[in-house]
Amino acid sequence: MGKNSKVAIVGAGSVGATIAYAIMLRDVASEIMMVDVAPEVVRGQVLDLSDANMITSTKIRGATSKEAGQADVIVITAGAKQREGETRTQLIDRNYKVLHSVIGGMQPINQEAIILIVSNPVDVLTHIAQQLAGIPKNQVVGSGTFLDTSRLRVLLAQKLQVSASSIHAFVLGEHGDSQFVAWSSASVAGKPLLSFPEFKDADKNAIEKEIANKAYEIIKMKGATYYGIGALAASLVDCILLDKREVRPLSVYVESLGTVLSAPAKLGYDGIERVIDIPLDKEERTRLEDSAASLKEICAKYQ
Numbered sequence: 001m002g003k004n005s006k007v008a009i010v011g012a013g014s015v016g017a018t019i020a021y022a023i024m025l026r027d028v029a030s031e032i033m034m035v036d037v038a039p040e041v042v043r044g045q046v047l048d049l050s051d052a053n054m055i056t057s058t059k060i061r062g063a064t065s066k067e068a069g070q071a072d073v074i075v076i077t078a079g080a081k082q083r084e085g086e087t088r089t090q091l092i093d094r095n096y097k098v099l100h101s102v103i104g105g106m107q108p109i110n111q112e113a114i115i116l117i118v119s120n121p122v123d124v125l126t127h128i129a130q131q132l133a134g135i136p137k138n139q140v141v142g143s144g145t146f147l148d149t150s151r152l153r154v155l156l157a158q159k160l161q162v163s164a165s166s167i168h169a170f171v172l173g174e175h176g177d178s179q180f181v182a183w184s185s186a187s188v189a190g191k192p193l194l195s196f197p198e199f200k201d202a203d204k205n206a207i208e209k210e211i212a213n214k215a216y217e218i219i220k221m222k223g224a225t226y227y228g229i230g231a232l233a234a235s236l237v238d239c240i241l242l243d244k245r246e247v248r249p250l251s252v253y254v255e256s257l258g259t260v261l262s263a264p265a266k267l268g269y270d271g272i273e274r275v276i277d278i279p280l281d282k283e284e285r286t287r288l289e290d291s292a293a294s295l296k297e298i299c300a301k302y303q
């Protein structure tokens with residue numbers, strides 16, 4: 001743990017609190033500051049989370065937006081969540097306003113900070129945050145399709161009976177309905193995934209649908225998703241604070257497509273240090289371009 005590794009979490013709802021909890025259990029931050037427009041929620045979450053302080057050194061407290069703007073890592077989870085059947089992009093009008101007020105309230109933001117956007121629609125909000133934050137673009141990143149990729153690897157791991165971390169496969173594009181699986185580059189130990197006998201008759205479309213629908217399914221059953229993103233976002237915070245340079249599918253600006261969407265990117269202390277141009281076949285390239293076009297159309301309304 002760094003001596004002064006301060007994390008701010010703006011939005012102390014289910015996702016914000018779960019990320020805070022996962023960061024505390026990893027013991028990688030010296031302090032977590034929680035911020036929300038609802039002061040009672042912050043007080044309640046801080047009291048509850050502080051009960052874990054016997055087994056973690058990460059201190060937790062409520063803070064102002066200005067204090068949050070001076071953190072090393074600022075995680076934004078503020079805003080509306082999907083209701084049953086609602087898409088992520090349908091949240092844009094509400095969450096654009098929230099993002100505007102969150103970023104405005106933190107100004108001037110620490111020039112060295114890394115901002116991690118989690119609120120949805122995450123790719124569009126990351127693009128907007130890159131324009132509003134006043135810090136270099138590569139220091140503003142979204143959690144993107146990291147969650148979908150985890151869902152995919154867990155499912156593939158069950159089919160292959162290997163650990164999910166031994167599978168190299170990415171969900172790319174939008175963290176949303178136009179996402180796709182980069183099957184042509186998926187592998188285990190360098191062997192193409194689709195050449196394994198377990199995948200000989202696999203219905204790739206059905207797997208893609210299952211991954212893309214998982215959030216809708218969970219929301220239908222319990223109203224929200226937060227454990228998966230909590231664990232994964234905490235691992236991204238860890239990756240930044242410890243300069244791990246892991247390659248993760250994150251919402252980043254892709255120069256060749258002129259927009260923000262998920263691509264494999266190297267994440268470390270300085271934020272996004274490199275975006276990797278993953279090999280895609282013709283169909284996957286078309287799906288990436290289609291995903292970019294749909295995101296650009298939404299972003300254009302908020303320039």
Ligand SMILES: NC(=O)C1=CN([C@@H]2O[C@H](COP(=O)(O)OP(=O)(O)OC[C@H]3O[C@@H](n4cnc5c(N)ncnc54)[C@H](O)[C@@H]3O)[C@@H](O)[C@H]2O)C=CC1
Pocket residue numbers: 010011012013014015016035036037038041077078079080081082091095098099101102117118119120121122143144147175224225226229
């Ligand atoms: N990127 C991803 O993979 C995932 C993203 N999400 C997204 O995370 C967001 C949060 O979801 P939940 O925590 O379940 O919602 P929630 O309703 O439990 O919490 C949202 C919190 O944001 C706060 N808030 C609203 N406006 C604010 C402002 N201007 N400043 C500070 N706080 C403000 C609310 O008071 C509330 O406490 C949603 O947009 C959801 O779609 C959720 C799961 C996965």
Ligand SMILES: CC(=O)C(=O)O
Pocket residue numbers: 082088120147215225
């Ligand atoms: C809500 C959301 O974005 C997810 O669980 O994928």
